[in-house]
Amino acid sequence: MDFQYDPRTSGLIENLLDFMDGHIYPNERAFEEQVNSLENIWAWDSAPLLKKVREEARGRGLWNLFLPGQQGAGLTNLQYAPLAEITGRSGALAPAALNCAAPDTGNMEVLHQFGTEAQKEKWLEPLLDGRIRSAFAMTEPDVASSDATNIQLSIVRDGDSYVINGRKWWITGAMNPNCRIFIVMGKTDPGAARHRQQSMILVPRDTPGLEVKRGMHVLGYDDHDHGGHAELSFTDVRVPVENLIGEEGAGFAIAQARLGPGRIHHCMRSIGVAERAIELMCARASSRVAFGRPIADQGVVRDWIAESRVRIEQLRLLVLKTAWLMDTVGNKGAHSEIQAIKIATPATVQWILDKAIQVHGAGGLSQDFPLAAMYAGVRTLRFADGPDEVHKNALAKAELRRHQAGRKGA
Structure with a gap:
């Protein structure tokens, strides 16, 4: 695979980074306050700020990036990967701003792939438009x-x-x-x-x-x-x-078709969570002094930061390889890699978040930083779309079959 982003992806990355800096990061706390003040707190998508950033995203062409084909942005999985990662850095606001938030993304993919024309007109179109x-x-x-x-x-x-x-x-x-x-x-x-x-x-x-x-x-x-x-x-x-x-009788097959892209999208966004955690960890370690010197000078903290960087880079490569395989040989051909990233990503990001929380001290457990909520969300992913143990069992069985087939052919 080619590690250089194509011109369209590079342009979208630049556009999205500018959007994040100008419209997402500065509004995270205000969005949280607006949602908490709603008469019905569950109606998060009625927050005025979300409507505002959505209009900006649509105007920039940052809308339905997850969906291939004419109804979406027409991106491949490999093109979408860095964009999903960027939105993962602000999980409550950014994916929703781009109409790329789960579970709507997976449901739109199901209707797009398996729905009748009447079902698409009644349900897919308003979902793609962000109205429901x-x-x-x-x-x-x-x-x-x-x-x-x-x-x-x-x-x-x-x-x-x-x-x-x-x-x-x-x-x-x-x-x-x-x-x-x-x-x-x-x-x-x-x-x-x-x-x-x-x-x-x-x-x-x-x-x-x-x-x-x-x-x-x-x-x-x-x-x-x-x-x-x-x-x-x-x-x-x-x-x-x-x-x-x-x-x-097609429900199980449709579920598998839905969960493949859903799993990799979760992994893409989770890498963004990990990158945000490292940024927060480095900032906190550099600004806090304990026992006469910055926490960043402590060997154990530097070890955590170095390990975090190594683990993220390894994880990103595996996710990008999986996205490339999904594009080139299909979801079935990339099945083992999809299982591998589903196993590796939540556990790795959970480890990084744990170290970031530790560097923040009691503040890392509080509502003053996003780390605790991030940790809860990432821990959930070890169950969502299948628990770790199910994926490990299936991956091991596939590996054993491959090994046994190789021995027979020797």
């Missing part, structure tokens, strides 16, 4: 959802409708009243082959029987500036058959 929000409802409280085939929510055909019953939780963005549509995964045929039992269906928020029960907390944070993470119940929820995405 969405959620992806897969995880359930009563089963180990790390194995997606365990999903128990039922989707039963009844004439011209599907009837849905079950529970979901940790549904990101669902507390936001502007979350108008849910992509819901459930079972349409429990007797089918293991990976053909599941389907995906669109459920509008105002459908009778769909209830948002409560918001979930992440290490004490309610994540209201992302629309929260909700527990949902579905009681005889009835939607028309045309709300099915794809065909019956």
Whole structure:
């Protein structure tokens, strides 16, 4: 792969860095204050400041950068990688400002790839325009959802409708009243082959029987500036058959198609989190004096800073290689690398954040710095889109198969 960015990517990087310096970093605290002062704190996207920075982003051509093709910016994964990294430095504001925030990005990709023309017109277009929000409802409280085939929510055909019953939780963005549509995964045929039992269906928020029960907390944070993470119940929820995405039994395959790009986008943004953490760590170490000399002069602190830089550079190379493979051989061909970055990124960034917090002392645990919230978010990624252990197990099995095939061919 070529390590030099092409002219378009270089131009977008320069544009985005200028946008971040002029409109994101100076407004982070004000955005937080605006969201906290809203009558409904879950409606984070109604903050006036977000509307202002979104208009600026659109005017600069920094809009829907994540989505390939004519409806998006037409970027490859490799082109998008450095841009996602930059937005990750300000996770609460920057991705939303560019309409590149999860879970909407993944849901737009699903509708773009698998939706009917009617589904695209009704739901994809307003999502691409930033007028509504969405959620992806897969995880359930009563089963180990790390194995997606365990999903128990039922989707039963009844004439011209599907009837849905079950529970979901940790549904990101669902507390936001502007979350108008849910992509819901459930079972349409429990007797089918293991990976053909599941389907995906669109459920509008105002459908009778769909209830948002409560918001979930992440290490004490309610994540209201992302629309929260909700527990949902579905009681005889009835939607028309045309709300099915794809065909019956295609839910597992659609989920895998959605999660591949979602995993690498999380990793891209997380590298930006780590870069921000190093900046904060260096600034704090240089400005604080303990036992008669700056903390930056302490050997252990310098070791942390050096290790952080080495780990980030290693991680970035692996993520860029994965993005390049996804572009050249497809998501399936890059499957092992996607698993590898999903394993490595959250753990590595978590380590860097831990050292940055340590350098900040008690301040690192407080609301005066973004490090504690960053730590909670990155720790969550060791569960989101599949826990570490599932990815490690699958990666090891693939490695063993490759090794055994090599021995047979020797």
